[in-house]
Amino acid sequence: MANFADVAKQFVEFYYNQFDADRKQLAPLYRDNSMLTFESASVAGAAGIVEKLSSLPFEKVKHAVSTLDAQPSGDHGGILILVTGALLVDEEQRPMNYSQTFQLMPDGAGSYFIYNDVFKLVFG
């Protein structure tokens, strides 16, 4: 059995590297039954999610992960991940605290996809 904590860590590294480099390329991580809730706005499906992420009002973005915690979730090999960290967008000098909860599910082909994704800015 794959170690869920290592999966979580690898996933988070990959996700934010890809997000910061080109968030339009995140589609393979979502599926049609995936759900993203970004600042209370919910979008379902990989295409809609990537459209939502691409339309966010910033060009440059850098995530710095401060904490990562993960728990196994459910009988089907799911993983629940809570990330907190700092976010810098465009020319903004003040980093913003954010919190993001992911629920990963195995895709049946030895990998995982994002089933649920809840993003929240927690401090101005």
Added chain:
Amino acid sequence: MKGDSVIITASSEDIAQIQKLDKFSFAGSVLSIQACDPPSPQAKESGEKEPTVSQAAQEAKDRFRAILAARYDANLKLLNLSALALDAGLRQMGVFDGSTTTSKVFPAMMVVCDSLFKSPQEKRDAIVSVSLADNELADVSAVTTLAQTFPDLKNLDLSGNKFTDIKNLNAWRWKFRHLENLVLTGNPIESQPTLKDELLRRYPNLQIVNGVTLRSPEEIAAAKAIAEATQSPIPIAGPDFRDVSQVGENFIRQFLPLYDNDRSALLGTFYDSQSVYSLSLNLTSPRSHEHSVPIAPWTSYIKYSRNLTKLTHLGARMSRQHKGSQAIQQVWSALPPSRHPELESHADKYLIECHPIPGLTDPSGQSARGVDGLIITMHGEFEDQIETATEKSLRSFSRTFILGPGAPGGPPIRVVSDMLTLRAWAPLALPQISSISPETQSTNDPEQQKREAITMQLVEKTGMTPYYANLCLTETGWDIEQAFIAFTANKDKLPADAFMPGVAR
């Protein structure tokens, strides 16, 4: 010279500037300016590039320089571009022989202007004021490039033109962020009652309109402090409960007081042998300098912290994940007592979201595809009381719960997962309400009257002057609660004159 073309040599820096004159109409003919590419064999040998610029263009550039020099006042740092149509030099060049020519001549002049300065700093130092008075401008489309050439302008004179509406200035809606002084006298727009308010809203550093001082630099600084506290590049949404039969809401309402007062009762109510809890500490969360309250030591928490970016040892990872109410009880009894703000009266201290999620493990084992549950994310603050510390210390947290139906014989609703992250205290981001529409209303407008009433309420509540109350409300989308929160967070930074005389702060 080849026919009507001229080949000139220019440095590579100048090529770009000169090429901006391409396609400009000059003395009745359209100029064509092209860089020679590939360069001639000689040029290749000597390593030089030879762009082609018509002699006429070079002459035009020299004349523009002369005209600009004559219109520049070094003492006042003023570039006086007023009444360009009456300029003898420009008339001599024949550029004002048609009504459409302003749109060509002005950008060309700005290009030449730009080329006179080696750096943006040099330009800022040389020119702080520009006059475009008496140019018969009905809107700013012909002169819009002024904003690109002089983005940091402090004083702008637009008097004696033909502006009839604030919309005529819309091309500069987001430009001139450093503008302090604007003159619009002698325009039909001058008589519009809402003009000044709209200009103050558009230009964050604007102090003087038509010679009248409308706000001081201190007032601007105070308004910025309020705006900073209430804005972030990503719009922040308020609490959002997409609940199922108020299960999530009721859970949170019971959870908070029980966690503070009786953790073992809480475990009995919502946790069972399959519930998983873990805690991690964020010791590097950014805080703005005004929130630098001392951070109480994390000693009581650190040994439980399960931050997987730091923790690599498998044993530690497993031992810091606590499964079952008994194991959780051991941790919770070792953590310092806590005090969360009351949810009903301090809703502003929480950001909570709740969404249904399918596919949880069915504790009764009946459904293979799982059962429906809820995912709750909660952000807020609490005080804790460490035995050795004399004072209560404030901390911020983010907590994610997965709730699902309980197993037969257990609690009806159970916590499947509970993940807590703690960090140094900082106030929560305030939800941003979309700002009011830029169109302002007359005082007969019921909306305007409503705003005046809200303003007076805030004045009464805070002791601020109506002016400051209005500023604060404008920044917070006319939501009196948000305005009051912003006020509370910033009142120490407001100048004395922000308050009504005789009001104790």
